[in-house]
Amino acid sequence: MAERKFRGRQKIEIKKIEKKAARDVAFSKRRAGMFSKASELATLCGVDVGVVAFSPAGRPYTFGYPDANVVFDRFLGIVRAEGGSGGPAGTTASHQADILRQLSQRCSQMMDLLSAGREKRAVLEERLNSESEDPEDRAWPEDLEGLGLERLARMVRGFEEQRAKARLRVLQIQEQGGSSAGPSAMAVIPMRAAGFGAPGGSGPWIN
Structure with a gap:
C-alpha cells in the first residue's frame, strides 16, 4: 500500500476575490480582525491608533483609540505642520488631509444622528411617564x-x-x-413584565 504524502500547510494566494458575495464576507471578517489587532496594539503598547476601511460598496468603517476623531485630528495637525509646501509630497499630504477631514465629518454626522435618536426616545419616555x-x-x-x-x-x-x-x-x-x-x-415594557399583571388576567389588567 502506497504511503500517503501530505503537502503540509499551503499558502493561500493573495488576490482579489471575484465573487461579490464571497468578497463581502471576506471584507467583513478581515475588517473585524484588523480592528481587533488595532485594539490589541493600543492596549499592549499604550498608543493611539486610527484605522479607516472602505467596504466594496464604498461605506467607510473607522476604529480609533481612544477615539477616532481624536486620532484623526491629531494626524491632521501633524500633516498641516509638515506638509503644504506646494511640491508633490505637499500635494499628497493635502489630499490625505482632505480625505481624513471628510471621514471625520461623516463620523460626526453619524454621532449627531445617534444623539438625535436618543433625544427622541427620551421625549417619548418623558411623555409616557408624565x-x-x-x-x-x-x-x-x-x-x-x-x-x-x-x-x-x-x-x-x-x-x-x-x-x-x-x-x-x-x-x-x-x-x-x-x-x-x-x-x-x-421596546415598551409589557404590563405583566413590569409587575402589573393580575394573576387571573381579568378586569383592567391588560397585557
Whole structure:
C-alpha cells in the first residue's frame, strides 16, 4: 500500500476575490480582525491608533483609540505642520488631509444622528411617564400598598393609553424618515413584565 504524502500547510494566494458575495464576507471578517489587532496594539503598547476601511460598496468603517476623531485630528495637525509646501509630497499630504477631514465629518454626522435618536426616545419616555388623564396620577407613588383598586385601575388605564400613543408616535416618526430613533424606541415594557399583571388576567389588567 502506497504511503500517503501530505503537502503540509499551503499558502493561500493573495488576490482579489471575484465573487461579490464571497468578497463581502471576506471584507467583513478581515475588517473585524484588523480592528481587533488595532485594539490589541493600543492596549499592549499604550498608543493611539486610527484605522479607516472602505467596504466594496464604498461605506467607510473607522476604529480609533481612544477615539477616532481624536486620532484623526491629531494626524491632521501633524500633516498641516509638515506638509503644504506646494511640491508633490505637499500635494499628497493635502489630499490625505482632505480625505481624513471628510471621514471625520461623516463620523460626526453619524454621532449627531445617534444623539438625535436618543433625544427622541427620551421625549417619548418623558411623555409616557408624565402624561395621565388624572393629574393626581402623574406622580407615580413609591408605595402601592396603600392605594385602592380604583386608583390602581386608573393608573393602569393611563399607562396603557400613553403606551399606545407612544407606539403610534414612533411609527409616525419612522414613516417620516426619522427612523434614527431605532428599534429600541419600540421596546415598551409589557404590563405583566413590569409587575402589573393580575394573576387571573381579568378586569383592567391588560397585557
